Amino acid sequence: MLKIDLRSDTVTRPSKAMFEAMISSPVGDDVWGDDPTVIKLEELAAEKFGTEKALFCVSGTQANQIALMSHLSPGDEVICHSYAHIYNYEGGGIAANAHASVAFTGDTRGIMHPEGVLNCIKADDVHYPKSRVLALENTSNKGGGTCYQWEEIEALRAVASKHGLTFHLDGARLYNALIAKNQSESDYGTAFDSISICLSKGLGAPIGSILLGNEEFIHHSRRIRKRIGGGWRQAGLLAGAAIYALENNVDRLAEDHAAAKDMAEFLNGQSWVKNVVAPETNILIFGLNEDMNQEEFIANLDSKGIGISQMGPGKCRMVFHLDVSAADVKEVKSVLASL
Numbered sequence: 567m568l569k570i571d572l573r574s575d576t577v578t579r580p581s582k583a584m585f586e587a588m589i590s591s592p593v594g595d596d597v598w599g600d601d602p603t604v605i606k607l608e609e610l611a612a613e614k615f616g617t618e619k620a621l622f623c624v625s626g627t628q629a630n631q632i633a634l635m636s637h638l639s640p641g642d643e644v645i646c647h648s649y650a651h652i653y654n655y656e657g658g659g660i661a662a663n664a665h666a667s668v669a670f671t672g673d674t675r676g677i678m679h680p681e682g683v684l685n686c687i688k689a690d691d692v693h694y695p696k697s698r699v700l701a702l703e704n705t706s707n708k709g710g711g712t713c714y715q716w717e718e719i720e721a722l723r724a725v726a727s728k729h730g731l732t733f734h735l736d737g738a739r740l741y742n743a744l745i746a747k748n749q750s751e752s753d754y755g756t757a758f759d760s761i762s763i764c765l766s767k768g769l770g771a772p773i774g775s776i777l778l779g780n781e782e783f784i785h786h787s788r789r790i791r792k793r794i795g796g797g798w799r800q801a802g803l804l805a806g807a808a809i810y811a812l813e814n815n816v817d818r819l820a821e822d823h824a825a826a827k828d829m830a831e832f833l834n835g836q837s838w839v840k841n842v843v844a845p846e847t848n849i850l851i852f853g854l855n856e857d858m859n860q861e862e863f864i865a866n867l868d869s870k871g872i873g874i875s876q877m878g879p880g881k882c883r884m885v886f887h888l889d890v891s892a893a894d895v896k897e898v899k900s901v902l903a904s905l
């Protein structure tokens with residue numbers, strides 16, 4: 567087992583306090599709509615974001631795919647960044663689940679701009695797919711944890727409204743963006759038609775994502791969730807962890823961002839590092855010099871109990887989270903310095 571796991575922020579384990587919150591959560595049958603802790607979580611999330619409703623889902627992928635199935639009809643098109651998780655890492659779900667196509671913008675580091683989106687919007691012509699959804703990701707995973715300025719979101723919202731596009735946010739790590747940019751949940755709840763948020767990443771819950779939107783959308787999404795086998799019973803055990811995460815693990819995300827910056831500075835001084843992508847949140851991407859074998863480098867660290875991941879040829883990723891202490895960061899630096 568890895569001693570220091572920087573492969574992802576999905577690797578966190580529930581703390582003792584989170585476990586206690588889980589086992590003391592009252593439960594019911596969520597498919598019957600009577601699990602009190604799930605109801606409490608959905609109401610809490612909807613209240614924070616100022617949306618009419620929320621739906622507790624198994625995963626970020628499930629929440630995104632439900633939203634896309636809900637918004638899209640076969641032959642429609644989603645506009646997203648070429649780095650988008652919904653396109654790259656959800657098993658071809660846009661095609662397989664929503665029977666829709668995709669148009670890409672390729673703007674900097676996962677962040678979309680209005681001009682790129684406008685280039686993707688198709689004329690209303692029978693030859694073309696129907697442009698239907700504009701999907702953003704904040705923070706952008708493949709972009710290295712980049713986040714949007716609020717003005718950029720507003721500009722994209724204006725494009726979506728003008729062209730009749732449903733505005734979806736893959737907010738798997740939205741709380742990292744909120745902390746980094748000092749933005750508010752309710753602004754996001756107002757700007758987007760649907761938002762997915764993961765509790766199981768930097769927030770430290772073992773399982774679970776929230777899908778937010780208006781009453782009609784969530785009602786439809788609940789049906790789709792059931793259809794794909796996502797109706798769950800005593801899910802309150804997990805909702806208890808999610809509530810604990812929202813109440814206790816948000817502000818501390820700033821520590822992960824600081825750790826990523828600290829490691830970036832260290833890597834910048836290493837001769838074997840080709841480039842370091844300046845981190846904005848908890849994800850740090852860096853390139854290796856051509857003479858470094860990436861597979862061997864990752865395997866070597868693994869043999870020393872340190873896990874990191876790759877993000878394409880020569881590109882490595884470290885993700886900082888609540889199970890990585892200051893002492894761990896120090897230890898990783900000392901191992902890297904000895905290479």
Ligand SMILES: Cc1ncc(COP(=O)(O)O)c(C=O)c1O
Nearest residue numbers: 625626627628651703707736738
């Ligand atoms: C940006 C983004 N969206 C969605 C997901 C999917 O989340 P899950 O692993 O819970 O399906 C991830 C997972 O890493 C992600 O990084």
